[in-house]
Amino acid sequence: xxxxxxxxxxxxxxxxxxxxxxxxxxxxxxxxxxxxxxxxxxxxxxxxxxxxxxxxxxxxxxxxxxxxxxxxxxxxxxxxxxxxxxxxxxxxxxxxxxxxxxxxxxxxxxxxx
Amino acid sequence: xxxxxxxxxxxxxxxxxxxxxxxxxxxxxxxxxxxxxxxxxxxxxxxxxxxxxxxxxxxxxxxxxxxxxxxxxxxxxxxxxxxxxxxxxxxxxxxxxxxxxxxxxxxxx
Numbered sequence: 072x073x074x075x076x077x078x079x080x081x082x083x084x085x086x087x088x089x090x091x092x093x094x095x096x097x098x099x100x101x102x103x104x105x106x107x108x109x110x111x112x113x114x115x116x117x118x119x120x121x122x123x124x125x126x127x128x129x130x131x132x133x134x135x136x137x138x139x140x141x142x143x144x145x146x147x148x149x150x151x152x153x154x155x156x157x158x159x160x161x162x163x164x165x166x167x168x169x170x171x172x173x174x175x176x177x178x179x180x181x182x183x184x
Numbered sequence: 185x186x187x188x189x190x191x192x193x194x195x196x197x198x199x200x201x202x203x204x205x206x207x208x209x210x211x212x213x214x215x216x217x218x219x220x221x222x223x224x225x226x227x228x229x230x231x232x233x234x235x236x237x238x239x240x241x242x243x244x245x246x247x248x249x250x251x252x253x254x255x256x257x258x259x260x261x262x263x264x265x266x267x268x269x270x271x272x273x274x275x276x277x278x279x280x281x282x283x284x285x286x287x288x289x290x291x292x293x
Contacts, residue, residue, distance in 0.1 A: 104281075114228070114272065114283040127279055161227055169279035171218040175227035 073098065075164050075176035083182045089150040092179045096143050096164030102126075103145035104173060105137060108159040117160075120145050121168035149181075157183045186211045188275050188284035196290045203260040205287050207273030210254070217249060217256045220272040222286065228272055232258070263291045 076095040084090050096103050104127075105117040116129035120139035137147040143164075149156055159180050163173035187210040197203045207217075216235045220228035234240045234247040234256070246259040256275075260267055270286040 106283075113285040116281065116283075169276070169281075171216055171233060171274055171276045171281050172230060173220075173228075173281075175229065177227050 075162055075174055077160075077162050077176035077179050079179060080177065081180050081182075083184060084152050085184050086152055086154060088152050089148060090152060090181060091146055091148045092160055092162075092181075094145045094147075094162030094164075094176060096145070096162075097174055100164035100166055100174070101143055102165045102168045102170070103139055103143065104163045104165070105145070105147050106161040106163065107131075108161055108178070109157075114161070117147065119168065126168050152183045154183050157181060186214075186275070186277050186280070186282050188273055188282050190271075190273050190284040190287045192285055193288040194290050195287055196292055197263050199263060199265060199291055199293050201263050201291075203263045203267065203289055203291065205258040205260075205271050205273075205289065207256040207258075207284055208254055209256070209275045209282075211275075211277055212251070212254065214254075214275040214277050216276045217247070218274040218276075219245075219247060219256075219258045220274065220283075222270045222272060224269070231271075260289075263289075265291045265293050267291050 102121045104119040107115045119127040139145045159178045161178045162176045218233045219231045222228040232247045244261045248257045272286045273284040
């Protein structure tokens with residue numbers, strides 16, 4: 072059974088640009104969560120999608136957005152990038168919404184210059 | 185602000201010893217608790233979860249929950265160098281989920 076797939080794995084952007092990250096969950100998993108991980112802040116919850124609807128949102132500015140498609144694949148977008156957005160962005164899938172039994176992808180490492 | 189706290193470590197234990205990782209949480213409404221392991225440069229993976237007061241054992245791992253003290257722990261028996269990683273504690277609050285900062289464990293051969 073394939074795991075959670077995130078693309079791209081690494082990317083470098085400059086301030087002011089925007090970026091889109093993609094996540095394909097484990098087959099049969101209907102919920103996708105996104106997390107930002109930095110050395111100083113640890114794992115910070117961004118949002119969770121279930122059945123194409125955002126069900127939960129963390130404390131991040133509106134520059135961070137996401138969506139989920141009918142096949143459960145999800146994308147997150149960060150607009151007007153700032154240096155502080157440099158981080159590892161992790162996607163996690165789960166069978167149902169609101170469960171802590173998460174299966175993480177390898178992450179997308181974003182560097183903002 | 186719902187918080188999950190962990191000692192950042194590093195916690196160093198000799199090979200074969202018991203490693204004890206601790207976690208406290210701020211909200212008594214928290215319902216379930218999870219331990220994730222994250223190797224350097226890798227993503228977190230779920231080790232165990234616990235919902236009820238008491239102990240839950242899975243192989244060399246034992247999770248302990250004390251809701252009265254708002255305290256969760258993870259014991260790793262017969263620690264191996266391959267157990268060296270960061271261990272993240274997480275708590276769920278209804279449909280929300282909060283991770284602690286993690287404790288770095290180093291098992292010395």
